Amino acid sequence: MAVYHLKTPISEEEIRKLKVNDVIYITGTMITARDQAHRRALEYFKQGKPLPLNLEGLAVFHCGPVVKKEGEKWIAVAAGPTTSTRMDIFEDEFIKAFKVRVVIGKGGMGKKTTDAMAKYGAVYGAFTGGAAILAAKAIKNIRSVEWLDLGTPEAMWIFEVEDFGPLVVAIDSHGNNLFLDVQKKVEENRQKIYQKLGLSL
Amino acid sequence: MEIEKIVENVAFNLLKQAVIYLPEDVKQALKKAYEEETSETGKTQLKAILDNIELAEKYQAPICQDTGTIIFYIKAGSEVKGLEKIENALINATKRATKEVPLRPNAVNPFTQKNSGDNTGRFIPFLNWEIVPGNSLELTVMPKGGGSENVCVTGMLVPGEGINGLKKFVVETVIKAGAKPCPPNILGIAMGGGTDIAIKLAKKALLRPLTEPNPDPEIAKLEKEILEAVNMTGIGPMGLGGKTTVLGVNIEYAYRHPASFPAAVAFNCWAARRASARINADGTVEYLTHKKGV
Known part of the structure; x- marks a missing residue:
């Protein structure tokens, strides 16, 4: 378990060094995108329309923050991750289209995303679910917000962050997936649990 | 003060308490889990959780950005006057808390997919009523994460x-x-x-x-x-x-x-938020889960 401090834009080479269980902290630019922003970004891509910013080498955070406006300035009050599996239907295309290097969320992602991360060079960083203030304190500035018509949770927020983490590398760019490994172990444990409870499988 | 205003104030305080401060029993259980966890990665997660709980209290900010769907449980004494005004008071408290705490707007119309922006909408906040003997009113809020x-x-x-x-x-x-x-x-x-x-x-x-x-x-x-x-x-x-x-x-x-x-x-989730208070017939309020108030 090594600890890395990465600065955006992150290169493919830096990403390829990371292994599951490593801990990373990110400094630089990240965007938030949940279900609706993923959908819209991919629609833009198909239509050849540019996104509000170039995402190459950046991090995408599965997050719908609590925000408040002070004058003209948005402030992130609480900004923990949302469940990433909902974005599994978009993420392989998203990584391929926009070359993001780090996907941040909670709960892990599936095989399709894991394969895309191996192919294009990206990792999944698990941020502790619910640890919203820990996240908000690492957001030093909200550069802007795009697509606010989707509602504040679903909009695309552009954050400047400093040492955003700890993120556990739960999917690396070599096909390893910590969540799927845990799931395998859980399957093995099922028999012991049934035995203890006196149940038949 | 009128019952509607008292209920609105108490419900606002409960919402604020609930989303910022975890109940003591949940906090203690998380601390014990951290001490007993043997997985290194598991321990990093529990450490982040405990740090986050402290930061939320320090900065008076919601523990989790998902401040939930707002659910109320009301134990209403059958002798309490003005029960018909309580629903409105709870809706107003929810709108106010959304703006002032703040809470994340989490009420979406399932047909149009539009977010109301203030955590209220058809049947939301949801009210669970129970009529009990007596003249006091017990209010509990559960902001329930998605x-x-x-x-x-x-x-x-x-x-x-x-x-x-x-x-x-x-x-x-x-x-x-x-x-x-x-x-x-x-x-x-x-x-x-x-x-x-x-x-x-x-x-x-x-x-x-x-x-x-x-x-x-x-x-x-x-x-x-x-x-x-x-x-x-x-x-x-x-x-x-x-x-x-x-x-x-x-x-x-x-x-x-x-x-x-x-x-x-x-x-x-581990951010198991809840807060309760009792409003007595004379208008005095006892906070049951968060004794220090807000």
């Missing part, structure tokens, strides 16, 4: 399998939920009634403090047995592996039809 809501289930068991069927149902439900409900979780389990009754009881069971087992010793034994069993899964904090998957199990039941064995499992 991640843990997405894995709540009701099921129809085979009556002939008895309690073994329930045990299997719960274990399989926890395994299937995996990392999704932000473990370590609290489980509310209910058996009997009908599908609607079971899930309502299961959700309400999430309000019982972790330090209070079911008063029926046989049910309390079942709670402990299921707790130990689900913690053998190895799912661990945030599903990254470890021995703490569930912090506590609360079981309730209702009588069932001979041919039906409904069961329900409600999950709460």
Whole structure:
């Protein structure tokens, strides 16, 4: 378990060094995108329309923050991750289209995303679910917000962050997936649990 | 002061308390889990959780950005005057808390997909009424997170399998939920009634403090047995592996039809938020879960 401090834009080479269980902290630019922003970004891509910013080498955070406006300035009050599996239907295309290097969320992602991360060079960083203030304190500035018509949770927020983490590398760019490994172990444990409870499988 | 204004103020305070300060029993359970966790990755997650709880208190900010769907439980004394004004007071408190705490706007029209922006809408906040003897009003708020809501289930068991069927149902439900409900979780389990009754009881069971087992010793034994069993899964904090998957199990039941064995499992995330207060007939207020107030 090594600890890395990465600065955006992150290169493919830096990403390829990371292994599951490593801990990373990110400094630089990240965007938030949940279900609706993923959908819209991919629609833009198909239509050849540019996104509000170039995402190459950046991090995408599965997050719908609590925000408040002070004058003209948005402030992130609480900004923990949302469940990433909902974005599994978009993420392989998203990584391929926009070359993001780090996907941040909670709960892990599936095989399709894991394969895309191996192919294009990206990792999944698990941020502790619910640890919203820990996240908000690492957001030093909200550069802007795009697509606010989707509602504040679903909009695309552009954050400047400093040492955003700890993120556990739960999917690396070599096909390893910590969540799927845990799931395998859980399957093995099922028999012991049934035995203890006196149940038949 | 008029009952409507008192209820609005108290409900606003409860919402604020609930989203910023975890109840003491939940905090203690998380600290114990951190001390006992043996997985290194699991420990990093529990450490982040404990740090986050402290930061939320320090900065008076919501523990989690998902400040939930707002659910109220009201135990209304039958002698309380002005009960018809309470719903409006709770809606106003929710709107005010959304703006001032702030809470994340989490009420979406399922047909148009539009977010109302203030956490209110048809049936939301949801009110659970109970009429009891007396002249006081007990209010509880449960801001219920979406991640843990997405894995709540009701099921129809085979009556002939008895309690073994329930045990299997719960274990399989926890395994299937995996990392999704932000473990370590609290489980509310209910058996009997009908599908609607079971899930309502299961959700309400999430309000019982972790330090209070079911008063029926046989049910309390079942709670402990299921707790130990689900913690053998190895799912661990945030599903990254470890021995703490569930912090506590609360079981309730209702009588069932001979041919039906409904069961329900409600999950709460580790940010198991709840706050209660009693409003007395003379207008004085006692905060029950958060004694220091806000």
